[in-house]
Amino acid sequence: MLRLPKFEVKNPSTVEEAITMMSEIDGEARFLAGGTDLNPNMKHRLFTPERVVALGGIExxxxxxxxxxxxxxxxxxxxxxxxxxxxxxxxxxxxxxxxxxxxxxxxxxxxxxxxxxxxxETRCQWYNQTYFWRSALGFCMKKDGTKCHVIEGGSKCVAxxxxxxxxxxxxxxxxxxxxxxxxxxxxxxxxxxxxxxxxxxxxxxxxxxxxxxxPKPSADQRGAYGKLRDRGSIDFPLFGIAVRLDCDANGVIEDAALCAVALQARPWPLKKAPALLVGTKPGEDSFAAAVEAVAALAAKQCRPMPNIPGDHDYRHAMVPVYTKRALLAAANGDGPVHHV
Ligand SMILES: Cc1cc2nc3c(=O)[nH]c(=O)nc-3n(C[C@H](O)[C@H](O)[C@H](O)COP(=O)(O)OP(=O)(O)OC[C@H]3O[C@@H](n4cnc5c(N)ncnc54)[C@H](O)[C@@H]3O)c2cc1C
Ligand code: SF4
CATH class of the missing domain: 3.30.465.10 (Uridine Diphospho-n-acetylenolpyruvylglucosamine Reductase; domain 3)
Incomplete structure (x- = not known):
């Protein structure tokens, strides 16, 4: 059984109190919300804060x-x-x-x-492990070690x-x-x-x-989220893609945004996608062609790495598939896109 390390809990009732409680000790302190990520991480000794500032009492x-x-x-x-x-x-x-x-x-x-x-926190299959597991590998630079197991010789963590x-x-x-x-x-x-x-x-x-x-949504704002994961019931994303399409009164796309996740350390906006979509109309050939072009762009720009579980070539093959499905789901008011 994995046990939590020892720590002190503070229960502020205002934002200001929480800030004070966070800063008044010399050692490490962490905010606790639902605890669904922080607690497992503490059990894995990825964090061992002396103090936890629980946020549940701040209306x-x-x-x-x-x-x-x-x-x-x-x-x-x-x-x-x-x-x-x-x-x-x-x-x-x-x-x-x-x-x-x-x-x-x-x-x-x-x-x-x-x-x-x-x-x-960012995630990595060489990091989100028990202390014992990580120690057998010689740790890594995100915690307790000096090297990266994803990019050999790499100087930057890509969790x-x-x-x-x-x-x-x-x-x-x-x-x-x-x-x-x-x-x-x-x-x-x-x-x-x-x-x-x-x-x-x-x-x-x-x-x-x-x-x-x-911000206030446009009059005809559509959107969808597509998520590739191993288990339909519960799992972190192997690849995720969000879509927003803003249509004018004639149903023509006047603005769009796409952003992916589970690739590198930060979410990954597809900056060139809006130019391909704006001016096209869902249901017409122009939109169908734009969807293909955006899917190809996503495949080019989204390069999964062996940083999280799941074969990264398979994850890469799924990038255009999920991008296309998410775009169609957004246009048609369907979604989310995932398997069960
Ligand atoms: C089995 C399992 C499966 C999961 N699957 C997914 C998944 O599919 N997708 C996904 O996105 N997540 C997943 N999670 C992670 C987690 O459940 C969610 O991300 C959840 O939203 C975390 O919220 P929390 O309130 O529990 O955060 P906590 O665990 O309380 O906090 C998470 C981090 O945020 C900090 N923090 C929390 N609130 C604040 C605040 N208000 N201001 C500043 N810092 C703050 C904490 O200090 C901590 O570092 C999974 C977790 C588990 C255990
Ligand atoms: S990307 Fe490298 S340094 Fe970062 S958590 Fe993974 S193995 Fe560690």
Whole structure:
């Protein structure tokens, strides 16, 4: 049996208290949301914080609220079950709703939060293992060691961003509200990531994600999420792709965004895809041709590595398949795309 290391638990009731409790000790401290990722990681001795600051008592972090300007505020402690079952959110932002519905399994979605999913650690098959397993391999540079088992001689960790909601939030242009010792700040989610698997965020782990803000959707915003995984019932993505399509009054695509995950340390936007899709109309030949072109682009730009389980050649072969299916699902108002 894997046991948790010893640590102290603090239970703040305000954001400000949480920030103070995080910063007032010399040793390491971690925020605890649903604990569905942090606890297994602590059992594997990937983290051994002296203090855990539990966020469950901070009212401000909960709930989904429609604001007057038409945007949506989702508190960081809102569970993935709440996100995936919220009717208005599902209608306005289908890719996010679908992505949340495919994270792990039902029990973990009842505990796991949207904030915890955004702030999720990167994953690697040589890292997400017990201390004993890792020690037999001589550890790796993300934790306790000096070398990388994915890229021999590599100087940078390429553990994969594996959070299903991240690419959906990227396509939606979400903004993140953080609190730190200096106050509050808001930043586009696209600015959160960096290409470093050891810590793939530009914000330190001592800053608290308070809320996720989604801009008002366009009048005809469509979307879908496609997820390749081993087990349909519960599994991290082997490849994930989110799609947003904005159509005008005639059904012609006037804006689009695609973003992939489970490749490298950060979510991977397909920047050249919108140019191929804009001006085409779902149901017409122009759209069918654009879908093929975007699928080919995805195959070129998304190169799975042996950083997470699953044969990476198979994962690569599935990239255009899932990209195409997700685009068609978005256009037709279907989805999510996955196997059961
Ligand atoms: C068997 C299994 C399968 C899983 N499958 C998937 C999957 O398919 N897809 C997927 O995306 N995830 C998966 N997960 C991971 C996890 O369940 C989800 O990512 C979940 O959303 C994490 O949220 P949480 O609230 O439990 O986060 P926690 O475990 O509480 O926290 C995760 C990290 O985020 C930090 N954090 C949490 N909240 C905040 C905040 N508000 N501000 C700053 N930092 C914060 C924590 O300090 C920690 O580092 C799986 C986990 C397990 C055990
Ligand atoms: S990619 Fe994997 S093996 Fe390489 S340093 Fe990162 S976690 Fe370790």
């Amino acid at each position: 401000e972090l909960f709930g989904i609220t429609q604001l007057e300007d038409g945007s949506l505020r989702i508190g960081a402690m809102t569970t993935l079950s709440e996100v995936s079952s919220h009717m208005e959110l599902g209608a306005a932002y289908p890719a996010l709703s679908q992505a949340a519905s495919l994270v792990s399994g039902p029990q973990l979605r009842n505990m796991g939060t949207l904030g915890g999913n955004v702030m999720l 994969a961003a594996s959070n299903d909601t991240a690419p959906a939030l990227m396509t939606l242009g979400a903004e993140l509200e953080f609190a730190n010792a200096s106050g509050r700040k808001r930043m586009p989610i696209a600015d959160l990531w960096q290409a470093d698997g050891i810590w793939n965020k530009k914000v330190p782990h001592t800053e608290l994600l308070v809320a996720i803000h989604l």
